[in-house]
Amino acid sequence: MTSGPSLSALRLRLYVLSLIADLTVLFGAFALANLLVIGRLVGEPAKPHGLVMFAMIAPVYALLAIQAGVYGIRSLGNVRATVLRACWSFAQAVMLMLVIVYFGKIAEQLSRLTFLVGVGFGVTGLILLRPLLARVVPALIGEMPAIAVVMADGVAFVPPPGTALLDAVALGIDPTRHDAEMAARLAAAVGHAERVIVACPSERINDWSIALKSLEARGEILVPELMRFAPARLDEYDHHPTLVVAGGPLQYRERIIKRLFDVAVAGTATLLLSPILLLTAMAIKLTSAGPVLFRQQRLGRDARLFSIYKFRTMRTDMTDHAAAQLTQRSDPRVTRVGGFLRRTSMDELPQILNVLKGDMSIVGPRPHAPAARAADKLYWEVDDRYWERHCIKPGITGLAQVRGHRGATNAHQDLIDRLQSDLEYVTNWSVWRDIRIVLATLRVLVHDKAY
Incomplete structure (x- = not known):
């Protein structure tokens, strides 16, 4: 895999670009609402207008949207979920603004129609922006790294579509060699992936477990013997690892x-x-x-x-x-x-x-x-x-x-x-x-x- 820009750098570009796009849309929504309702951008004297409303909502929305994962790399591949997160973050920011207005006793100074029209334009803009970002952002910030890669070591494995498949033997990666050269070769092969899954024979699981620990990425090993317990996950009881084979489908x-x-x-x-x-x-x-x-x-x-x-x-x-x-x-x-x-x-x-x-x-x-x-x-x-x-x-x-x-x-x-x-x-x-x-x-x- 090519080295390219680091995953951290790409994430920063994605966050900055997406956040600027969202705030621009919200600014435009409340500015347009102010223009349509009052007839001017700055509003009437001594009366809060759309731009003031934007100033109250924008910082709260930005914090909530980042917390909700609106700007993550995975958001580009799941537009529907990202739309829901963005709208929910915006709704929370709007509700907090209403609380501030109520307890600040400035409700009488607030143009209710400007507020309603601005919120409507804001929601519409956030919804329309998501699919546009999914198309435009990769071209603007550069090639996105693979989130997950599969490393096959002597076993046949077909990963799901969109997942990179690497051949350990072809790349000269030998997990039994626990030296600096092999660690660097493994890191160069997986690039900036966040998740590395290894498919290997059972007798090499211990070697791969040692090799994967040198990576910043999350390392996982496929264990075919566990398929009969699927769906399963690992947990612990009194510091002893356990295999969770049933937990109910619903939270x-x-x-x-x-x-x-x-x-x-x-x-x-x-x-x-x-x-x-x-x-x-x-x-x-x-x-x-x-x-x-x-x-x-x-x-x-x-x-x-x-x-x-x-x-x-x-x-x-x-x-x-x-x-x-x-x-x-x-x-x-x-x-x-x-x-x-x-x-x-x-x-x-x-x-x-x-x-x-x-x-x-x-x-x-x-x-x-x-x-x-x-x-x-x-x-x-x-x-x-x-x-x-x-x-x-x-x-x-x-x-x-x-x-x-x-x-x-x-x-x-x-x-x-x-x-x-x-x-x-x-x-x-x-x-x-x-x-x-x-x-x-x-x-x-x-x-x-x-x-």
């Missing part, structure tokens, strides 16, 4: 957000769908003997059993509470009303109550009965990863369902297909993805795999 803050989302959606749905729920209950009661609701034991979070609620769709004397026999097409156990409810997914509506109780979420892996099978095997006998889907609450809908992986599991592949989607959801959760899945569910409420 506490994320669990709170997901629960608030569940309660908001389930509460709203209960109010809006109450007429449909009542009419469905009446139709079930009038057309077949037995209770309106069907309760069944399902596996929930932490693999704990809970009672799931569904509208009863089968004849009472033929109901399969253990789910030992999956429903088939033209199943004689299903009532006429039940068949309609299953085809339209309306039999799942009472699970809103499970969400309000806290047993389920709006979005998550669908809960299964303990006796459910894929062909001739219980679900967890088909794939060892099955239990990983139980680290979060099950959902009324999920990623597997909107992708069409639903209905009877007549073959092992039927379970594996939906398991792949469940694990993808578990490891890549976000509230925005929950919203997209809910909206996508509306398109697949009626499907040909429900019977």
Whole structure:
């Protein structure tokens, strides 16, 4: 790799250029607001104007934006995340300004319209500036160094796109030689990368561990033997290193957000769908003997059993509470009303109550009965990863369902297909993805795999 300018120098250029661009945009936003509202840049005598507002907000925004990582090298490759960080930093700066104005008792001197227009222009400018910076900045400050490089030493490894791959043998790097020349050769090869990952045979791990310690960069070694524990990370207990093989997919803050989302959606749905729920209950009661609701034991979070609620769709004397026999097409156990409810997914509506109780979420892996099978095997006998889907609450809908992986599991592949989607959801959760899945569910409420 070429030496080029140091990573510190490039970072400084990036910070200075990006910060100047942001402050210029905010200055222009409040100056334009002042011009449009008051008709002049300097405002009326003895009345704070847009430029004064900019002077109050700008230094606070700069500090918050730097703290939030708005100007990091990684920000150039993730425009969306950088936009959110910049807007949040600006919002915090604006709120702090309002606090100062209120306690300083200068609110009466403040042009409220100028303030609102300036804030609106400021947010718009920050949003439009991010993709522009991602295109222009690399050309202005020089070639950006690789953040991460992979050093392959005698093993075949294909890194993800955009990651530099170095061949230790071709570069003449021998980790068993712990001398100054080899340390300098290694440093020149990795350049100014922040992260160096080495793929090597297990017998050379100790040598590479010594060699990587001479670098300023973070050194890591790929250990294929640990793949069976993935996702895993290292920690310690009483000064002894431990391998963390499970820790739950959601942070506490994320669990709170997901629960608030569940309660908001389930509460709203209960109010809006109450007429449909009542009419469905009446139709079930009038057309077949037995209770309106069907309760069944399902596996929930932490693999704990809970009672799931569904509208009863089968004849009472033929109901399969253990789910030992999956429903088939033209199943004689299903009532006429039940068949309609299953085809339209309306039999799942009472699970809103499970969400309000806290047993389920709006979005998550669908809960299964303990006796459910894929062909001739219980679900967890088909794939060892099955239990990983139980680290979060099950959902009324999920990623597997909107992708069409639903209905009877007549073959092992039927379970594996939906398991792949469940694990993808578990490891890549976000509230925005929950919203997209809910909206996508509306398109697949009626499907040909429900019977």
